[in-house]
Amino acid sequence: MKEDIINTSNNRMEENMDMKKLRRLPYAHVVSTENGYIFFNRLVNVPIEFPRYGTDEVVIQPSVIAVCGSDVHAHDQDSGTHPFAKHPLSNGEKGFIPFHEGVGIIKAVGSNVKSLKIGDRVAIESTIFSDDCPPGRWSQSEKMKIVGLGTDGLGSELAVLPGKVAVRISKGVSDELGAQFEPLGVSVHAWMRAMNVYETTTKKDAREAWFMINGGTGSVGGLALTSLIAEGVPEEHIIATGTTPAKLEALKEKYPKLNVFNLTDKTQTQEILEQVTPRLELEGFGGKIPIVIEATGHDPRPIFPFVGKGTVFVVVGLSSDLQQGENLMDNNNFVVRSQRTILTFGNKKDEQLIKTAKAIFEKTVTKEREPKILTIDSSTDIPNLLAERDYFDIVINRTGSFPEDIDKLLKKGGIWITQPIKGNSPLPTQELLEREVILVGSWGRDKEDWDVMASQVREGRLSADKLPITLFEFSEEGLNSAFENVRKGKVGFKMGRRAEKYVN
Numbered sequence: 001m002k003e004d005i006i007n008t009s010n011n012r013m014e015e016n017m018d019m020k021k022l023r024r025l026p027y028a029h030v031v032s033t034e035n036g037y038i039f040f041n042r043l044v045n046v047p048i049e050f051p052r053y054g055t056d057e058v059v060i061q062p063s064v065i066a067v068c069g070s071d072v073h074a075h076d077q078d079s080g081t082h083p084f085a086k087h088p089l090s091n092g093e094k095g096f097i098p099f100h101e102g103v104g105i106i107k108a109v110g111s112n113v114k115s116l117k118i119g120d121r122v123a124i125e126s127t128i129f130s131d132d133c134p135p136g137r138w139s140q141s142e143k144m145k146i147v148g149l150g151t152d153g154l155g156s157e158l159a160v161l162p163g164k165v166a167v168r169i170s171k172g173v174s175d176e177l178g179a180q181f182e183p184l185g186v187s188v189h190a191w192m193r194a195m196n197v198y199e200t201t202t203k204k205d206a207r208e209a210w211f212m213i214n215g216g217t218g219s220v221g222g223l224a225l226t227s228l229i230a231e232g233v234p235e236e237h238i239i240a241t242g243t244t245p246a247k248l249e250a251l252k253e254k255y256p257k258l259n260v261f262n263l264t265d266k267t268q269t270q271e272i273l274e275q276v277t278p279r280l281e282l283e284g285f286g287g288k289i290p291i292v293i294e295a296t297g298h299d300p301r302p303i304f305p306f307v308g309k310g311t312v313f314v315v316v317g318l319s320s321d322l323q324q325g326e327n328l329m330d331n332n333n334f335v336v337r338s339q340r341t342i343l344t345f346g347n348k349k350d351e352q353l354i355k356t357a358k359a360i361f362e363k364t365v366t367k368e369r370e371p372k373i374l375t376i377d378s379s380t381d382i383p384n385l386l387a388e389r390d391y392f393d394i395v396i397n398r399t400g401s402f403p404e405d406i407d408k409l410l411k412k413g414g415i416w417i418t419q420p421i422k423g424n425s426p427l428p429t430q431e432l433l434e435r436e437v438i439l440v441g442s443w444g445r446d447k448e449d450w451d452v453m454a455s456q457v458r459e460g461r462l463s464a465d466k467l468p469i470t471l472f473e474f475s476e477e478g479l480n481s482a483f484e485n486v487r488k489g490k491v492g493f494k495m496g497r498r499a500e501k502y503v504n
């Protein structure tokens with residue numbers, strides 16, 4: 001993209017800036033390793049050239065950057081916990097400029113970028129999607145990259161990014177809040193997918209349902225419950241779990257009507273179960289939680305007593321102990337990153353299941369075209385279909401088993417109809433499907449999630465002070481301390497990974 005440069009003296013579309021005043025941020029480039037850690041080179045007081053940018057790109061001067069857990073995993077070479085956080089040196093000596101959560105001002109616009117102009121304030125959508133996804137469904141792009149993890153990010157005085165990841169924000173959105181739209185969007189995306197599937201399968205209003213947030217003390221879970229409450233879901237209809245008593249107490253202090261319990265304490269689990277089951281019976285949910293958001297990445301078995309037939313079980317957490325290749329349902333690649341929905345046969349007829357799957361497809365993928373459907377039986381020639389690059393939106397598996405590579409037939413966002421899968425899995429799909437839950441993967445954000453966040457802000461339901469986060473300033477100290485705080489997240493005394501505010 002950068003080959004096609006437009007910032008020549010005859011064709012300037014950039015702000016006239018005094019480059020001597022610009023300083024590169026510390027940590028802008030990864031240059032060396034020592035004791036297994038990556039050190040970012042400290043480049044300060046270095047006047048730089050106005051960066052070269054392509055016709056599809058913009059130049060952004062960041063005003064606020066937030067540090068995400070993925071940045072720390074990339075920095076610490078903890079690549080197992082993030083799919084794109086490869087060893088930074090694997091991209092040659094330079095590595096990628098980090099950071100993907102932030103807000104900045106547009107300083108230059110490539111000639112193909114029609115939606116933005118110099119001076120616009122933008123937040124970053126970190127998914128660099130390709131045009132293979134339905135409009136606005138960025139999370140379903142088959143060939144996505146992530147800003148700052150698979151390509152250069154925001155961590156420099158002037159950052160060059162594809163124009164399509166810069167989202168203009170209105171005056172009512174503070175820089176701090178805008179910088180959090182990216183992670184907040186992950187949470188909104190998860191409950192939006194849950195609501196879409198729930199409303200399609202039950203014809204009931206999801207805002208009147210009950211929600212369980214497994215990992216409500218975490219960042220994704222904490223943001224999910226904040227935005228669900230902003231969306232009008234009553235606190236008393238949300239059950240939040242965690243494992244750290246102090247964080248659970250902080251959560252209860254902030255939201256007194258929330259149902260909160262410690263997953264590691266069986267007595268608490270039993271108490272909550274006894275309290276909520278009669279209410280769930282009375283309110284027509286058959287004694288089971290209708291919507292679960294799994295946001296821990298850990299074994300969710302402790303919450304199984306709460307789920308049952310028809311529960312929409314959204315998995316957003318990425319398993320920290322993936323056992324790749326045991327069987328095709330065993331890893332989160334199949335469910336989370338590919339955003340599949342899995343329905344079980346139960347005692348339903350094929351026509352009923354196809355009708356439900358088509359309705360879910362229309363709501364969660366696109367209305368613009370009919371889904372492509374395949375029923376697999378023992379005579380289906382899967383290798384041939386794959387060789388022909390024949391992929392499907394809905395696949396009904398009637399083979400009684402899982403032939404090799406069967407999962408490759410299903411597109412991202414696609415819907416599986418199948419029997420429960422046997423296997424030793426960190427995501428116990430077998431047990432969930434035996435209970436006839438509807439399993440839904442959730443990954444990244446879509447345009448509609450940005451629209452939801454924007455309207456929550458516009459209508460005064462969401463503001464930066466409602467989020468369980470703290471932002472750090474542009475300084476070496478700030479970044480060091482942000483990294484340290486994110487690292488401490490697992491043992492820290494805080495509500496979310498950036499929740500210093502709640503530390504005391």
Ligand SMILES: NC(=O)c1ccc[n+]([C@@H]2O[C@H](COP(=O)([O-])OP(=O)(O)OC[C@H]3O[C@@H](n4cnc5c(N)ncnc54)[C@H](OP(=O)(O)O)[C@@H]3O)[C@@H](O)[C@H]2O)c1
Pocket residue numbers: 069081186214215216217218219220221241242243244245247248263295296297298299315316317318319320336442443444489490496497
């Ligand atoms: N799908 C996506 O697009 C996407 C995007 C971002 C993140 N993620 C994934 O979402 C998950 C949560 O991320 P996060 O940033 O919110 O992490 P986080 O802030 O560290 O939160 C983790 C949550 O898991 C709980 N937890 C810790 N150990 C546990 C255990 N052994 N059993 C059950 N729960 C346990 C924590 O409880 P306590 O804090 O109370 O101990 C906390 O509530 C991660 O797997 C992450 O990779 C997915």
